[in-house]
Amino acid sequence: MVVLLPQLTFAQGAGGQIKRPVKKVQQSSLRRAQAKKTAQPAKDSPASVPTKTPPIVSQTIRQFFPVWGITLNETTIKQAKSMGYKIETYKDGSKHFVSHGADFRDDDKDGYFDHLGGISSILVSKGFELPEEWKSKGFSWDNSYDRWIQLFKDLGFSIKIERGPTVKEFEGRKTLSAMVIATSLDNTLYFVLGFDFGESYQTSSPRTIFSLYVGAN
Numbered sequence: 001m002v003v004l005l006p007q008l009t010f011a012q013g014a015g016g017q018i019k020r021p022v023k024k025v026q027q028s029s030l031r032r033a034q035a036k037k038t039a040q041p042a043k044d045s046p047a048s049v050p051t052k053t054p055p056i057v058s059q060t061i062r063q064f065f066p067v068w069g070i071t072l073n074e075t076t077i078k079q080a081k082s083m084g085y086k087i088e089t090y091k092d093g094s095k096h097f098v099s100h101g102a103d104f105r106d107d108d109k110d111g112y113f114d115h116l117g118g119i120s121s122i123l124v125s126k127g128f129e130l131p132e133e134w135k136s137k138g139f140s141w142d143n144s145y146d147r148w149i150q151l152f153k154d155l156g157f158s159i160k161i162e163r164g165p166t167v168k169e170f171e172g173r174k175t176l177s178a179m180v181i182a183t184s185l186d187n188t189l190y191f192v193l194g195f196d197f198g199e200s201y202q203t204s205s206p207r208t209i210f211s212l213y214v215g216a217n
Contacts, residue, residue, distance in 0.1 A: 054073075056073060060188050061188055061189050064189065067116070067133060068100055068131065070099075072116065076111050077112075078111075080104070080113065085097040090105075094107055101118060101128040102116055103118035115215045116215075117213045119213070121207070124141060141207060141209060144202075144205055145178060145180075145208050149182075152182035156185055157184055158182070158183050158185065159182055160181040160183070161179075161180055163178055165195070165203050168196075168201075170197050174200075175199075175201050175208070176196075177196050178194075188216060190214070193212060194209070194212075195210060196211075197210050
């Protein structure tokens with residue numbers, strides 16, 4: 001399994017307010033090698049035609065998707081266009097679109113959306129919320145670090161502490177900083193939870209999570 005960890009950079013605007021993070025995803029050499037083996041789309045519509053063999057859509061993925069009409073490893077770029085989504089192209093040629101403040105991406109350029117990023121607690125102030133499909137499973141920005149870990153364990157996911165909890169200062173207050181990867185037991189879906197800029201610094205305190213990133217293998 002190859003997990004693509006989101007690298008987040010943050011800028012501050014006037015008054016110290018956080019601007020929306022800019023995501024940079026680094027692919028491992030293995031992932032790039034796999035991408036090269038993927039059937040190449042036609043030159044007149046790069047990265048928009050699905051490969052002949054569709055990726056696997058596991059039962060685990062179906063437990064969390066579709067989200068806003070999109071199912072990872074199943075929804076194609078053409079289908080997203082037919083739903084009215086505006087598809088754009090990154091500098092590396094991969095396709096993506098933004099909906100409800102979240103970024104759906106076809107990182108491996110096989111014509112199917114396989115990652116969902118940009119879901120951040122700061123979007124709540126802009127009127128965006130977590131998908132209802134996830135809220136029904138216990139997802140909430142109010143969850144503490146400890147509660148998130150227990151929730152994913154209850155859902156049958158394994159937990160990897162990518163970056164253990166530490167205390168950092170942000171805008172004159174102490175905040176919790178950590179990164180956790182929750183992976184389904186069938187290795188077909190993973191969530192990356194980023195804890196930063198929260199309202200407290202204890203693992204038992206609510207509202208310490210900042211971002212969610214989802215990937216399908």
